[in-house]
Amino acid sequence: MERPPCCDKVGIKKGPWTPEEDIILVSYIQEHGPGNWKSVPTNTGLMRCSKSCRLRWTNYLRPGIKRGNFTPHEEGIIIHLQSLLGNRWAAIASYLPQRTDNDIKNYWNTHLKKKLTKHQTLTASSSTSTGSHMTSSEPSSTCHAPKASSTSFVEETSQTKSTANPSFCTTTNNAALYASSTENISKLLQGFMNNSGPSFDANSFSVEKKYQTEVIGTDLLINSYCLNHHGIEPLLRFDSDSTISQPVLTEFDEVKPGSLSQLEKWLFDEPSTGAQVDLMDLSTDMF
DNA sequence: AAACATTCCAACCGCGTTCGG
DNA sequence: CCCGAACGCGGTTGGAATGTT
Numbered sequence: 043m044e045r046p047p048c049c050d051k052v053g054i055k056k057g058p059w060t061p062e063e064d065i066i067l068v069s070y071i072q073e074h075g076p077g078n079w080k081s082v083p084t085n086t087g088l089m090r091c092s093k094s095c096r097l098r099w100t101n102y103l104r105p106g107i108k109r110g111n112f113t114p115h116e117e118g119i120i121i122h123l124q125s126l127l128g129n130r131w132a133a134i135a136s137y138l139p140q141r142t143d144n145d146i147k148n149y150w151n152t153h154l155k156k157k158l159t160k161h162q163t164l165t166a167s168s169s170t171s172t173g174s175h176m177t178s179s180e181p182s183s184t185c186h187a188p189k190a191s192s193t194s195f196v197e198e199t200s201q202t203k204s205t206a207n208p209s210f211c212t213t214t215n216n217a218a219l220y221a222s223s224t225e226n227i228s229k230l231l232q233g234f235m236n237n238s239g240p241s242f243d244a245n246s247f248s249v250e251k252k253y254q255t256e257v258i259g260t261d262l263l264i265n266s267y268c269l270n271h272h273g274i275e276p277l278l279r280f281d282s283d284s285t286i287s288q289p290v291l292t293e294f295d296e297v298k299p300g301s302l303s304q305l306e307k308w309l310f311d312e313p314s315t316g317a318q319v320d321l322m323d324l325s326t327d328m329f
Numbered sequence: 330a331a332a333c334a335t336t337c338c339a340a341c342c343g344c345g346t347t348c349g350g
Numbered sequence: 351c352c353c354g355a356a357c358g359c360g361g362t363t364g365g366a367a368t369g370t371t
Contacts, residue, residue, distance in 0.1 A: 080355085097341085129361085130360085132358075145338085151338095333370085337367080339366100350354095
């Protein structure tokens with residue numbers, strides 16, 4: 043029996059959400075909390091399928107979401123985790139709670155994959171006969187931990203960003219990129235944390251901090267330093283008051299006890315120490 | 330200024346998993 | 351245990367925004 047796609051019903055609207063729809067959805071969730079998506083279109087009158095409502099909330103309207111440019115810091119985490127986990131964007135997103143899996147996925151596909159490919163090409167052409175034995179076309183499969191060389195991808199990434207966008211890494215300019223309608227809606231959410239619905243996740247973040255970003259102003263070499271000397275926790279702390287606590291580790295817990303420590307071990311053991319870890323081997327070992 | 334190309338991301342689609350009756 | 355509905359995730363796409371000629 044073929045089940046029709048959820049959004050194929052007559053009268054179900056598709057396409058971009060309007061500010062009015064956003065307000066309706068936010069108001070409803072503010073009152074009832076996220077979840078029970080099936081009831082959302084029914085109770086709100088929104089001509090959207092439940093799935094669409096859920097996506098709109100999780101990817102766009104949810105408080106605490108940071109939008110705009112990714113910092114080199116975040117890039118580094120994504121590259122590292124993508125190398126380890128592959129395209130498990132939800133798992134990667136659990137380490138960057140202010141970013142959605144969709145956001146990370148888009149950023150990977152539009153920016154990081156190209157950069158890695160470019161970097162690979164440069165590396166391959168500069169090396170003599172030490173060609174890669176990897177067979178996958180996915181950059182992720184050949185992504186090794188950034189090397190602390192003067193021509194590293196890490197530095198290239200940072201320099202490119204800095205040149206292309208002087209405001210890179212700053213807070214206010216990122217905020218300026220947001221659609222005004224979204225800002226207005228986000229304002230509606232002010233105080234939401236104090237008056238959240240029954241099932242609202244306490245891991246969410248205050249709206250006041252929505253546009254707060256860490257001002258790092260460094261390239262990923264510093265991240266490497268952090269990884270080497272301070273462990274993963276400082277990398278994941280985006281707010282000075284640590285409202286963002288720990289990454290959600292269910293993925294690892296489920297897969298294999300002790301996997302995290304291996305992950306951390308790899309994250310901490312940068313190749314600059316001379317002990318480069320083969321990511322493919324590590325991934326195989328872990329999963 | 331206009332036409333065309335490219336980039337980017339919000340939203341959709343389909344499939345696998347989970348949950349409840 | 352089985353089945354259907356709901357949910358969650360990753361891949362893909364459409365079109366708006368931006369850049370280039």
